[in-house]
Amino acid sequence: MKILLSGGTVVSMDPAVGDLDRGDVLIEDGLIVAVAERIDAPDAEVINASDRIVMPGFVDNHRHAWQTALRGIGADWTFPEWAAAMHRTVKPHYTPEDVYAGTLLGRLEALHSGVTTMLDWYHVAQSHAHEDAAVAALRDTPGRSIFCLGAGWGTTDPIDDDIRRVRSDLAEDGLVSMALGLRGPEATSIDTVARELKLAAELGLRTSLHIEASGTIAELREHGLLRDTTTAVHANGTSDEELRMLADAGGSISISPDVELKMGFGSPMTGRALAAGLRPTLSIDDVPSVGGDMFSTMRTAFAVQRGLDGGLRARDLLDFATVDAAHSCGLDARTGSITPGKDADILLLRTDDLTVFPVTDPAGTIVSAGHPGLVDTVLVAGRVVKRDGVLVGVDLAALRTRLLESRNRIAAAAGIPLDGTWRPQPEAE
Structure with missing residues (x-):
């Protein structure tokens, strides 16, 4: 399976690859196989990365x-x-x-x-x-x-x-x-x-x-x-x-x-x-x-x-x-940068969001003004796990209910209020 991330601003975090104002990233069988200004891959699924920063997860x-x-x-x-x-x-x-x-x-x-x-x-x-x-x-x-x-x-x-x-x-x-x-x-x-x-x-x-x-x-x-x-x-x-x-x-x-x-x-x-x-x-x-x-x-x-x-x-x-x-973590051969041969753990961050637009310096913008709302697409080992701002295949409503039930049960069992008034007492030294 091939995926082409097309037309994004690539921040590779690999000095040998560098950054690209407009670049493509080709992924095959979960691995990054090429990074260049333009890549011809007619048999790949294309993900439009225009108005996006493409960076490692x-x-x-x-x-x-x-x-x-x-x-x-x-x-x-x-x-x-x-x-x-x-x-x-x-x-x-x-x-x-x-x-x-x-x-x-x-x-x-x-x-x-x-x-x-x-x-x-x-x-x-x-x-x-x-x-x-x-x-x-x-x-x-x-x-x-x-x-x-x-x-x-x-x-x-x-x-x-x-x-x-x-x-x-x-x-x-x-x-x-x-x-x-x-x-x-x-x-x-x-x-x-x-x-x-x-x-x-x-x-x-x-x-x-x-x-x-x-x-x-x-x-x-x-x-x-x-x-x-x-x-x-x-x-x-x-x-x-x-x-x-x-x-x-x-x-x-x-x-x-x-x-x-x-x-x-x-x-x-x-x-x-x-x-x-x-x-x-x-x-x-x-x-x-x-x-x-x-x-x-x-x-x-x-x-x-x-x-x-x-x-x-x-x-x-x-x-x-x-x-x-x-x-x-001992994983630098597999992840951490957009490098050919590494697993495709990659983010696409929105650059058209009003909180960061216009993006002049991508690295400066990510660090000084970035937030989770910019995370449009996430790939892990080449698999798209978040697309268009939504986690793929996750029933969040059911999971929210499950977590609230857990929180309320724990609080009741421990005898603690959930109204922000509880201050735990540390053990005396």
């Missing part, structure tokens, strides 16, 4: 999709309040059906807003049925997803059997693959970290690790546990020296700027990471607290760092949200 390498049913409830929360709410108050009342509904709608939301690849950082840790429900939801969404299985919040129990069980069911080269969510020395013993890293290497899994405190990266290095397959999430308290350690090891960093600023983590690490030799990547984190689209995430990271030192350019943010994030 976004890559979000850290999101907790199971929390989607409680969207917006934590807009005013600090991090300790979020932890008390999500992990100690509502999570015990989550059934596998709740996990499925939240993950499904969360992944569809991300796809709708142009996130073609998403790492779902799962830490519900209630039962095998809960894990299977999350995986099933990702499989039922036509996006490229990574199920990052981690232990429950604050638990020290071994998760080796869980990792092996789920890994045996997920092919490395499928649309849904797997990663291991490390607890790290802040949450468990260094011996446990070493064992989990050994297991990840044995199973061919990349790892992701939330970092809060200064000294964590140094401790990992001291014990020979820094890996080029590990993404450090947040790391706002990390020293410049530790960032250089992470860079020297070939690791990566995921920044969630809206959550970090609102919840009291500190300034996003964008500029400091670059200075240390790291390529920052961007992620949403959780939608009870912030919006779920990459446009607003890029804009926050851009504005904050420009305010600090004026050093970033708009295209840097596009790099962070596409090719750099794909690299952090």
